[in-house]
Amino acid sequence: MNRVAAEEAGIETKLIDAMNTLFGKHPGLRANHAKGLVTQGVFKPSPEAAGISKAILFKGESIPVTLRFSDATGVPLIPDGSPNANPHGAAIKYHLPDGSETDMVLVSFKFFPIGTAEDFLTLLQAIAASPPDAAKPTALERFAASHPSVAAANATLATPASFAEEHYFGINAFIFTDAKGKTQAVRYQLVPDKLAHLSAEEAAKRAPDFLKTELTERLAKTPALFHLKAQLAAQGDDTKDPSKPWPDDRKIIDLGTITIEKIVPDSATAEKALLYLPGQVTEGIDVSDDPMIGIRDSSYAVSFSRRSQ
Numbered sequence: 454m455n456r457v458a459a460e461e462a463g464i465e466t467k468l469i470d471a472m473n474t475l476f477g478k479h480p481g482l483r484a485n486h487a488k489g490l491v492t493q494g495v496f497k498p499s500p501e502a503a504g505i506s507k508a509i510l511f512k513g514e515s516i517p518v519t520l521r522f523s524d525a526t527g528v529p530l531i532p533d534g535s536p537n538a539n540p541h542g543a544a545i546k547y548h549l550p551d552g553s554e555t556d557m558v559l560v561s562f563k564f565f566p567i568g569t570a571e572d573f574l575t576l577l578q579a580i581a582a583s584p585p586d587a588a589k590p591t592a593l594e595r596f597a598a599s600h601p602s603v604a605a606a607n608a609t610l611a612t613p614a615s616f617a618e619e620h621y622f623g624i625n626a627f628i629f630t631d632a633k634g635k636t637q638a639v640r641y642q643l644v645p646d647k648l649a650h651l652s653a654e655e656a657a658k659r660a661p662d663f664l665k666t667e668l669t670e671r672l673a674k675t676p677a678l679f680h681l682k683a684q685l686a687a688q689g690d691d692t693k694d695p696s697k698p699w700p701d702d703r704k705i706i707d708l709g710t711i712t713i714e715k716i717v718p719d720s721a722t723a724e725k726a727l728l729y730l731p732g733q734v735t736e737g738i739d740v741s742d743d744p745m746i747g748i749r750d751s752s753y754a755v756s757f758s759r760r761s762q
């Protein structure tokens with residue numbers, strides 16, 4: 454790209470360029486969360502969900518889902534037990550009865566390390582500018598010193614014993630509208646039936662693909678159960694800033710269960726065609742005033758277009 458074109462590039466292109474610089478270019482693969490596994494299962498909504506959102510998703514029918522678990526980074530061969538493979542991802546596509554789709558894209562951070570897409574770009578560039586031999590304080594150390602939420606968010610991470618034994622968070626806020634038009638801001642959580650984290654020492658000893666192997670063996674014997682939940686904002690809670698968790702005492706309601714039944718027959722082919730978009734909502738669910746959601750949508754589209762070439 455020439456200098457003028459680079460200056461004109463939107464933030465979504467700059468974000469993907471920064472990821473490609475940091476993680477390398479890997480044709481056909483995602484700019485972030487490159488290593489993953491595609492599964493299928495069923496969402497069964499709770500009666501409580503229909504009371505808070507009129508979405509077709511919550512009407513009561515069982516909804517088929519395609520759920521992709523992933524490791525962080527755009528490094529396709531990252532060992533699953535590497536600290537850099539955290540946060541792990543869970544991207545859910547719901548195949549709705551009217552033939553449309555809606556998505557939820559979650560990770561194992563409890564909240565995001567920074568509040569805006571612009572700061573995320575600066576963070577990615579600071580990491581790239583801070584190799585092990587960089588002079589101290591590195592660009593990353595300087596960024597982290599002025600953004601305490603980076604260390605705080607990283608402290609919420611640990612390697613899971615299984616993709617099925619991790620707690621995933623939606624982080625960005627969405628708005629539910631009920632049948633009477635009443636609105637409620639929410640943040641999603643995907644809660645496993647059982648949570649199990651490894652110590653850093655245990656994680657380092659695991660085989661490079663242990664999360665894939667474990668899930669394959671587990672699902673051959675028994676389905677994996679998750680509970681989809683929504684944390685409800687109270688008056689005055691910040692819906693714009695994903696680095697600010699809402700207080701722990703906010704009400705959390707059950708939206709239903711997700712039962713993962715099997716890994717799709719050819720996960721590597723399936724994931725190429727799949728595009729999860731956090732802003733792909735359905736009537737009764739809206740994006741909040743958090744601008745990160747729209748920027749995520751456009752950067753996922755840039756990544757998709759590059760990996761489809």
Ligand code: HEM
Pocket residue numbers: 468469482483484485486489521522523541542543544558559560565569570573622623624625695727728729745748749752753754756757760
């Ligand atoms: C400005 C902030 C963010 C940017 C620029 C960004 C960028 C990206 C990109 C480019 C991809 C690859 C998309 C593709 O090729 O399909 C991706 C994947 C992913 N991101 Fe983000 N992301 C951001 C924030 C988040 C947040 C807040 C979450 C979770 C709440 C998240 C969770 C994920 C997950 C789970 C995937 C893998 C999706 C899949 O399996 O296809 N990201 N992200």
